[in-house]
Amino acid sequence: KAGVTQTPRYLIKTRGQQVTLSCSPISGHRSVSWYQQTPGQGLQFLFEYFSETQRNKGNFPGRFSGRQFSNSRSEMNVSTLELGDSALYLCASSQGPTAPSSSYNEQFFGPGTRLTVL
Amino acid sequence: GQNIDQPTEMTATEGAIVQINCTYQTSGFNGLFWYQQHAGEAPTFLSYNVLDGLEEKGRFSSFLSRSKGYSYLLLKELQMKDSASYLCAVNTNAGKSTFGDGTTLTVKP
Numbered sequence: 001k002a003g004v005t006q007t008p009r010y011l012i013k014t015r016g017q018q019v020t021l022s023c024s025p026i027s028g029h030r031s032v033s034w035y036q037q038t039p040g041q042g043l044q045f046l047f048e049y050f051s052e053t054q055r056n057k058g059n060f061p062g063r064f065s066g067r068q069f070s071n072s073r074s075e076m077n078v079s080t081l082e083l084g085d086s087a088l089y090l091c092a093s094s095q096g097p098t099a100p101s102s103s104y105n106e107q108f109f110g111p112g113t114r115l116t117v118l
Numbered sequence: 119g120q121n122i123d124q125p126t127e128m129t130a131t132e133g134a135i136v137q138i139n140c141t142y143q144t145s146g147f148n149g150l151f152w153y154q155q156h157a158g159e160a161p162t163f164l165s166y167n168v169l170d171g172l173e174e175k176g177r178f179s180s181f182l183s184r185s186k187g188y189s190y191l192l193l194k195e196l197q198m199k200d201s202a203s204y205l206c207a208v209n210t211n212a213g214k215s216t217f218g219d220g221t222t223l224t225v226k227p
Contacts, residue, residue: 033215035217041219042205042217042218042219042220043161043205043207043217043219043220044217045214045215045216045217048214055214056214090160090161105148105149105209105215106151106163106166107151107163107215108163109153109160109161109162110160111159111160112160
């Protein structure tokens with residue numbers, strides 16, 4: 001089984017621009033979560049999608065948005081980029097609440113997209 | 119809200135045993151995960167606890183006490199490759215996972 005893939009792996013943007021990151025989950029996984037990881041803040045939850053619906057949302061401004069497609073692939077978008085948005089953006093997939101054990105929701109992480117805002 | 123605490127850094131010697139603690143405060147607890155993350159890489163799953171007690175998996179074991187909001191990850195027979203960041207994450211009934219800031223473990227020869 002192929003793992004979680006994220007594109008692009010590296011991205012350099014300037015302040016004020018917008019960016020779209022892509023995540024393809026493991027085949028059969030329907031839940032996709034996005035995280036921002038910075039040295040000072042650790043792993044911060046952005047949002048989670050299941051069956052094309054946003055189920056959970058973290059405490060990030062509206063500049064951060066996402067969506068999920070019918071094939072479970074997900075994109076996240078950041079508009080009006082700020083210097084502080086420089087981070088590693090990780091996507092994680094899991095089977096979701098329809099998994100055989102509803103309480104076992106192991107997440108498999110992709111390699112991440114390293115975003116640098118200049 | 120949810121709060122997860124774990125030590126920032128730990129150092130241990132190759133071949134020794136180390137215990138990494140994690141305390142949490144959360145509503146709707148639905149399981150606790152431990153992940154390992156090497157520098158520059160994505161986190162990888164180590165263990166999962168949803169009931170009280172010890173889960174053993176090779177050199178790694180994880181313990182949970184739901185009444186105390188406490189978990190630990192035990193690493194035995196430490197190897198140099200175990201130098202990494204160890205993340206404690208709590209899952210809620212709503213399917214949301216909250217991560218601690220991670221414990222950076224350095225294994226010295």
